[in-house]
Every structure is written in structure tokens, then in C-alpha cells.
Amino acid sequence: MDLTYAPEEEEFRARLREWLAKTLPDLPARPDPLDWPGRRAYDLGWQRRLYDAGYGAVHWDASPTRRLIFLEETERAGAPYVGANFVGLLHAGPTIAAEGTDEQRARWLPPVVRGDEVWCQGFSEPEAGSDLAALRTRAVRDGDDYVVTGQKVWTSHAEIADWCELLVRTDPEAHRHRGISWLAMPMDAPGITVRPLRTLVGPAEFAEVFLDEVRVPVANRVGAEHDGWRVTMVTLSFERGTAFVGEVVACRRTLGGLARAARANGRWDDPVLRRRLGRLNAEFTALWRLIQRNVGAARDAGGVPDAGGSVFKLRYSQVRQELYDAAAEVLGPCGALDADQQWTADRLSSLSYTIAAGTSQIQRDIIAERILGLPKGR
Amino acid sequence: MDLRPTADQQALQAGTRELLTRRFGRDRLREAVEAPALDRALWRELGAAGFFALRLPEADGGVGLGLPDAVLVFEEAGRALLPGPLVAGQLLAGVVPGVATGERVAGLCDAGRGGECLWEHPGDCDELILLEGGDPGDPCTPCTPRAPRAPRAPCDPGERGDLGGADGSEAAGSEADGLVESGPASGARGRAFWNAPDWPVLEPVRSIDPLTPLARVTSYPRSAPRSLDVPRLRREAALLTAALQLGSAARTVEMAVQHARSREQFGVRIGSFQAVKHLCAEMLIRVEIARSAVYAASLTERSLPVVGAKVLADEAAVRNARDCLQVHGGTGFTWEADVHLHLKRAWCRVEQWQSGGKAEEALAEALLADDVGV
Known part of the structure; x- marks a missing residue:
């Protein structure tokens, strides 16, 4: 150590x-x-x-x-x-x-x-969220192209992306994990309709993407045909492993600001609130140390973070929500209900953390089955 | 930068586990539940294996290792539910003669908490050191121990101080020998007093944990101050206690998972139900969060990380034991199952060295001063 x-x-x-x-x-x-x-x-x-x-x-x-x-x-x-x-x-x-x-x-x-091109992600579908392998967007070979038809959802930055990393079903007969392929789809191809979705925060932060006989060259497939599920798992482990490092640093700074705000407006006199903030201090410090432990494990595993990423993501998403709940208490009713306060917007967006990049429930399944070795089942 | 144990540290931990499995397996554990007097032969064997002398210099017959190594060893002790004043043994090995080898058993009490001073294994200790003040949460000035001094003879009853009345008995702390800070009682630097086992006035307590006999210390003489680095003792006591909690928390996950993988209901193993597997997943998360905090605190040796580690390890030990009980169902509620031993011990350790509220207040206070981030 x-x-x-x-x-x-x-x-x-x-x-x-x-x-x-x-x-x-x-x-x-x-x-x-x-x-x-x-x-x-x-x-x-x-x-x-x-x-x-x-x-x-x-x-x-x-x-x-x-x-x-x-x-x-x-x-x-x-x-x-x-x-x-x-x-x-x-x-x-x-x-x-x-x-x-x-x-x-x-x-x-x-x-x-x-910094020339922007990518977006076409994974989730209306009927394939946590159960990503249920995706139904079809890609049919036609000469040197795939012809792609279907619908994707929760696609961030779709409005401004040049490329989309797209999961499609290339073999509808195969077992669900085995008939999927990974394609790079140019976002200016004919047949793509992007419809922005407003989040509960207010602005449109992601979009629905409708695909109507979009032609994607076969040469744009990464990995073997029907092997897209394995290719995708590589991507997901990257996401859970490193995506939140900066945010933990930011949360710890936010927490300090919150304590000083409470001191300034008198709410610091409430011992229950003080204790909540103190506990959050311990939590974020420990999360930072967990990241450092995971970095060691990633180094040994050739740079790809392992299931330790799920442990981190699960706790971090919970604690981030607790942080902004505490913020609402520090601000008091006028501040906490004022939609123009940055705190309020951050509190609202923290609600996505236990859902995006694998819900907390899916993360618990991963931990229970892959780390603890409990039997599969729902 | 690598927060994981090195190969040597892994070997140390594996060796400790092997020793404890051999000498304090489940049968021995259950015997100890019925007869909680300390097994002196085991204690000497632990001494011979270097359990107490772990951090003493090799020149003094120690093993020459550091706090991170002690934390790993204590994690194993917590896992095995090893009874006895382990923290006192580790911290007083270089202070009280005979402790390092396990020949003599020392106790260490936190006397700075009003009338709530509990002494574990009072019937087994040959010596007792009581600490006042010097909490990690107190504004802390670095202090170096002065030359150690032999304990003096017991005081007469007139010098006997009442717990919680530290201010009134300040004079008994004897500025004459220069060991005690003048000025306000206790304070950041704290004070330590040496007592023989028959000096303090005790009130019997029937301990909730069959493996941790307790007595309440109602008063004790302050005539024999010891020149000890009290804030450091407190910090290390809290950290080693957190390491014991961590080991217990990790063990109760294993017990719950083991049960969930074998017990069948509705024709399937109960671990296949999300209601059960998600309980187990949350248990593992508590362990990994606590482990990250405890390991890092053993490296920084600063008081705030230790306070945070204790808070998280306490939570992991208590809540994991409760979830483990829940996963076991009716079996978990029996005396025969080991689950209650983990829970009761965890409750005892929560009360030692850092309590939740005071610890959280210290962590909150630090936020006001610090804008550096993690």
C-alpha cells in the first residue's frame, strides 16, 4: 500500500x-x-x-x-x-x-x-433499456451496405454528432446476445430523424433517433459480424471505470461550499445538518480512495476497469443524490424551490445518476453475480 | 501510488489468517462464548508470532512493520472474532513491559467521555492505562512523547478523581512531575494515567457481547500520569478498531453469500432472488468503501481520515451483521449461529474511541477550513 x-x-x-x-x-x-x-x-x-x-x-x-x-x-x-x-x-x-x-x-x-468530430451513442431502445440485449433495431445486408431500421433513445449530443456508435441486430434468429453487431453510422446519412427529448431538468439534453432504411457501409462494422455484444462490453467497462473521477473531486468541493454557505446563513447551528455534511465528507473521501484502489486493479488488467467500477458507480450515484438533498436543506425553502438556482438544477440532474450507465439495480445484479458468485435469476 | 496490499502484505495477511484458523477456529470460538476468560496460552502464542510487537523496531525484538501492516493483521482478527484487548496489546507493546510477548495483558480505556468509561476484559488485564482528552476531533497540536517514566505507587484515596470531574481534579494530575499540561483540563494534548487493575472503582456490567466482558470505571486515581502521545494513541486505537470492524463486515458478507448460495426455497437457491442478492451486493459495497477509507487512513496517519474510516467501518460492521442476520432468516436469530457474535462485537466497537455523532461533527468542522478538495 x-x-x-x-x-x-x-x-x-x-x-x-x-x-x-x-x-x-x-x-x-x-x-x-x-x-x-x-x-x-x-x-x-x-x-x-x-x-x-x-x-x-x-x-x-x-x-x-x-x-x-x-x-x-x-x-x-x-x-x-x-x-x-x-x-x-x-x-x-x-x-x-x-x-x-x-x-x-x-x-x-x-x-x-x-477535436474535429463528435460521436453519440445509439444503444438503448424503447424496449431495450436495462435489458440491452433485447434491442430490435434491424440491419439487413444489401451488397456492401447494411440497411438499418429501428429506433434509439436517450442519445446525448445526437443533434451535433458526426458519428453514432450503433448497436444493431444482424441475426434475428440467433440467441439474443449473439446476433448483435457494432456499427459506426454517419449522422448525415439519409433516413435519420433526431427528435430532442426534454429532461426533467428542463432543457433537451438527449434525443430519440429514428432510423428508416439508413444505409451504413459494411466496412463501418467494428469487430466481427454478430459479435457486437462482446465489443460493447468493452465500452461499458470503460464508462463505469473512469467517467466519474472528476466529478468526485467536484462534489468534494461542492460539499465544502455547502458547509460555508450553511455557516453564513445560520443553518450550521443545526447539529443534524452538520452531521449529515460530516458523513458526506467521509463518503466522498472514501470514494476517492476507492478510485485510487481501482486504478491499481485497472493497471493490472491492461487498462480496462473491472467490476470494481460497479461498486464505485453504485455508491457514488447514491451519495451524489444525498449531497444535493443536503444542499436543499442548507438553502432553505426559498433557495431549494427556486429553479434559477444552480444548486436546484444540479439536484434535479443528480436524479439521473442512479439510472444512467446501468441502473443501480443492474449494478447490484452485476456485483452479486460476477463478484459474489450468487446464482443468476431475477 | 497503489492502495492495494503488496505481495509481502498479502503474505502477512494470509499467514495471520492461517494462524487464527488453526488456533482459533469455530470450535474454539464457541468454547470462548461459554467461557470468556482470556486464553493466556493463545495470547502468548500471538505474542510469539509478533502480533503485538509488529511495529516495534527489530532491535527491540519487534517485527519492524508499520501501521498499514497492523491494519491488515487486525482485519483478520476482526474476521475471526478473536477476543481480548487486542488494540491495547498493539498500542502498549512498547510501553508496558511484557505486553509485546503476550506474557502480560494490558487494557486501554477511553476515560474522556463523562461517566461512560468502559473497560473490556477487566478480569484479564494486568495493567490499565486510561486516556483523557486528546480526541482526534479536538484542535490538535503535534506533540512528541517525553521520556517515559516508571509508574509511581498508587495514590491515597484523597487523590482519587471522579470521572467527568476532570477539571476539579486537575491538581491531582501533578504538574510537579511536568507530565501534564497546565491550563484547561484535558485539551488537545490529552493525558494518560497508569492504574493497576485493583485501583479503579468499578461497577459491574453484564456485557451484551459474550466475548467481550465489560466493567464500568466510575473513578480511578490520577496519581500516576504517563508521558504518552495521547492523540496518537487515540488515533491509532480508532484506526485499529476500524480495521477490526472491517474484518467483521467482510466476514458477514461471506457468511450471507454462503447461506444464499446453499439455502433453497420455492425450489431455487435464495441467492437467485434479487431481494436477497441486492442485500448482499450492498453489503459488499459497504466493505469496499470502508476498506478504501481504512487502508488510506493507515498511510496518511492523520486524524480526520481515521475519523472518517471509523465512521464508515462502524456502519459496515453493524449493518452487514444485521443484513447477514436477515439473509439467514430464523437461523440467524439463534444463539447457535455466529451472526449475533459479529453484531454484538460490532456494537461494542462502535462505542470505542470515536462515536458517530462526535466523529461526524469533526468531519463537518473540517469542511469549513478546507477548500482543497479530496
Whole structure:
């Protein structure tokens, strides 16, 4: 057990910190959340700066420890979040890097790393949520193309994406896990209709995507035909392993701000509230340590996070909701019910955390069956 | 940076488990439930194996290891429900002669909590050290122990201090020998007093845990102050207690999973029901959260991480024991099953060194000062 970082890792941290201090003051103002083209330009612009400074592919080619340092330092410095580059950098990109041909890697990875192209994710369907393998979007071979028909849902950034990582059923006769393929679909292909969905927070943050005989070249399939389920599992483990590192740092800072706000408005005098905040302090500190433990495990497993990611995701999503419930108490009725308060929007969006990227119930199944070895069953 | 135990540490942990399985298996555990007096032969064997001298320098006959290693060993002791004043043994090995080898048994009491001073295994201890003040939650100034001093003869009854009346008995703390801070009683640095087993006034307590005999200390002489680093003793006592809780929490997950994998109802193993498997999954999460906090705290050796680790490990031990009981159904409610032994011991340890409320207050207070993030 050792909490100290190697000298070359500390050097990496110091250089990054220096670069962030120099770069962040020059960034343009953040765009309005409703301005999709503005958000695309902003997020891609940030990725371009990372690329120019040599950090563009840090999620793929750096060690898990450096990745952790990168996420920690960028968050601490208040750098932009990965935003519209999320799927490209953390889902589709790593999947193509792991499973694609040389040609496919050369086509799709450099534009993601340089901040030229945005990806979105076409996995969930109206009838295939937690039970993802029930997906029904069909892809029928026609010469050198697949002809794709069906519907996807909860697709973030669909409005501004160049590519969609798409799961389709290529063999309807096969057992459900075995007839699925993974395709890279160009979002400007004819037959794609994107309909934004408003979340309960207010703005449209994701979309439905309708596919009506969309032609996708067979050459855009990553991995073998009908092998898309295995290819997908690679992607999902990336998502649960690293996606929330920066957020834990941010939550811990939010908690400090909350304590000071309570002190300022007098609610600090309530010992029940103080104790809640104190317990959250212990929780977020422990979550950070769990991340550090998982990084060690990921290093041994060749960079792919294991089921420890499920343990983290489950607890983190619960504690994040508790944080914003505590925030509502600190703010009092006027603050907590005021939709213009940032706290309120954050409280509302925290409700998605126990659902997105695998519901808490699915995570518990994974932990019980894959880690504890309990029998399968519902 | 790697928070996982090294190969050497894994070997240490495996060796401890092997020793405890051999010398304190289930039969021996159940015998101890009926006859809780400390097994002195086992205690000496633990001493010979280096259990108490783990962190003493090799030149002094110790093993020369550190707090992270002690935490791993204590995790195993908690797992096996090993009885006895284990934390006192580990912390006083370099202080009280004979403790390191297991020849003598020392007790360590938290006397800073009003009239609520509990002494575990009072009938088994040859010596008793009582700590006042110096809580991890108190504003803490770093302090170094001064030269150790031999304990003095027992005081006359006039010097006997009443618990909770620390202020009034400050004079008895004897500034004369320079061991006790002048100024307000207790305070950040804290004080330690040496007592022979027959000096304190005790009130009998029939302990809820058959493996942890208890007595309530109502008063004791403060005539024999010891120059000890009280905040450090408290910090390490809380951390090692958290490690015991962690081991117990990990064991009750195993017990619940074992039962859920074999017990059949409705024609299937009950572990296939989500209502049961999700209980088990939550138990594992508590263990992994607590383990992350306990391991990290053993490396930083700062008081706040220790406080946080104790809070989370307490919760893991108590709630896991309760969920384990629930998974076992009626069997779990019997004396015969081991589940209640884990729960009762966990309840005892919750009351030791850091209580939930005070610990949470200390963690909250730290938020006001700190804007660095995790």
C-alpha cells in the first residue's frame, strides 16, 4: 500500500498544472446550454487545445495513474468537462482502439483526438433499456451496405454528432446476445430523424433517433459480424471505470461550499445538518480512495476497469443524490424551490445518476453475480 | 501510488489468517462464548508470532512493520472474532513491559467521555492505562512523547478523581512531575494515567457481547500520569478498531453469500432472488468503501481520515451483521449461529474511541477550513 506518486507522475502533474494555469484564462466564455452549435464549438475547441498540448489521447495512451491525475487536475483547475467529446473519447474511441482494424483506427481516432468530430451513442431502445440485449433495431445486408431500421433513445449530443456508435441486430434468429453487431453510422446519412427529448431538468439534453432504411457501409462494422455484444462490453467497462473521477473531486468541493454557505446563513447551528455534511465528507473521501484502489486493479488488467467500477458507480450515484438533498436543506425553502438556482438544477440532474450507465439495480445484479458468485435469476 | 496490499502484505495477511484458523477456529470460538476468560496460552502464542510487537523496531525484538501492516493483521482478527484487548496489546507493546510477548495483558480505556468509561476484559488485564482528552476531533497540536517514566505507587484515596470531574481534579494530575499540561483540563494534548487493575472503582456490567466482558470505571486515581502521545494513541486505537470492524463486515458478507448460495426455497437457491442478492451486493459495497477509507487512513496517519474510516467501518460492521442476520432468516436469530457474535462485537466497537455523532461533527468542522478538495 502506497499513496505516494512516482517522481515522473508528479512531474506529469506539475507540467499539466502549469499548462492549465496558462491556458484556462484565455478560454472563451461558456456557451448557453441551449445553444447546441455553440456547445459543439466550445467542447471541440477545448479538445483541440488538449491535443496541441499533447493531452489529446490521454484517456487511451496514458497509464491509469496518469489518467487519474489528468482528471483530478483538470477538475481542480476548473477546466471544461469532456462534454460533447464524451462518447468519442470514453466510449466509441476506446472501443475502436481495442477492437477496430488499422484502417478503422486511422479513420476515426485522429479526428476524435484532434477535436474535429463528435460521436453519440445509439444503444438503448424503447424496449431495450436495462435489458440491452433485447434491442430490435434491424440491419439487413444489401451488397456492401447494411440497411438499418429501428429506433434509439436517450442519445446525448445526437443533434451535433458526426458519428453514432450503433448497436444493431444482424441475426434475428440467433440467441439474443449473439446476433448483435457494432456499427459506426454517419449522422448525415439519409433516413435519420433526431427528435430532442426534454429532461426533467428542463432543457433537451438527449434525443430519440429514428432510423428508416439508413444505409451504413459494411466496412463501418467494428469487430466481427454478430459479435457486437462482446465489443460493447468493452465500452461499458470503460464508462463505469473512469467517467466519474472528476466529478468526485467536484462534489468534494461542492460539499465544502455547502458547509460555508450553511455557516453564513445560520443553518450550521443545526447539529443534524452538520452531521449529515460530516458523513458526506467521509463518503466522498472514501470514494476517492476507492478510485485510487481501482486504478491499481485497472493497471493490472491492461487498462480496462473491472467490476470494481460497479461498486464505485453504485455508491457514488447514491451519495451524489444525498449531497444535493443536503444542499436543499442548507438553502432553505426559498433557495431549494427556486429553479434559477444552480444548486436546484444540479439536484434535479443528480436524479439521473442512479439510472444512467446501468441502473443501480443492474449494478447490484452485476456485483452479486460476477463478484459474489450468487446464482443468476431475477 | 497503489492502495492495494503488496505481495509481502498479502503474505502477512494470509499467514495471520492461517494462524487464527488453526488456533482459533469455530470450535474454539464457541468454547470462548461459554467461557470468556482470556486464553493466556493463545495470547502468548500471538505474542510469539509478533502480533503485538509488529511495529516495534527489530532491535527491540519487534517485527519492524508499520501501521498499514497492523491494519491488515487486525482485519483478520476482526474476521475471526478473536477476543481480548487486542488494540491495547498493539498500542502498549512498547510501553508496558511484557505486553509485546503476550506474557502480560494490558487494557486501554477511553476515560474522556463523562461517566461512560468502559473497560473490556477487566478480569484479564494486568495493567490499565486510561486516556483523557486528546480526541482526534479536538484542535490538535503535534506533540512528541517525553521520556517515559516508571509508574509511581498508587495514590491515597484523597487523590482519587471522579470521572467527568476532570477539571476539579486537575491538581491531582501533578504538574510537579511536568507530565501534564497546565491550563484547561484535558485539551488537545490529552493525558494518560497508569492504574493497576485493583485501583479503579468499578461497577459491574453484564456485557451484551459474550466475548467481550465489560466493567464500568466510575473513578480511578490520577496519581500516576504517563508521558504518552495521547492523540496518537487515540488515533491509532480508532484506526485499529476500524480495521477490526472491517474484518467483521467482510466476514458477514461471506457468511450471507454462503447461506444464499446453499439455502433453497420455492425450489431455487435464495441467492437467485434479487431481494436477497441486492442485500448482499450492498453489503459488499459497504466493505469496499470502508476498506478504501481504512487502508488510506493507515498511510496518511492523520486524524480526520481515521475519523472518517471509523465512521464508515462502524456502519459496515453493524449493518452487514444485521443484513447477514436477515439473509439467514430464523437461523440467524439463534444463539447457535455466529451472526449475533459479529453484531454484538460490532456494537461494542462502535462505542470505542470515536462515536458517530462526535466523529461526524469533526468531519463537518473540517469542511469549513478546507477548500482543497479530496
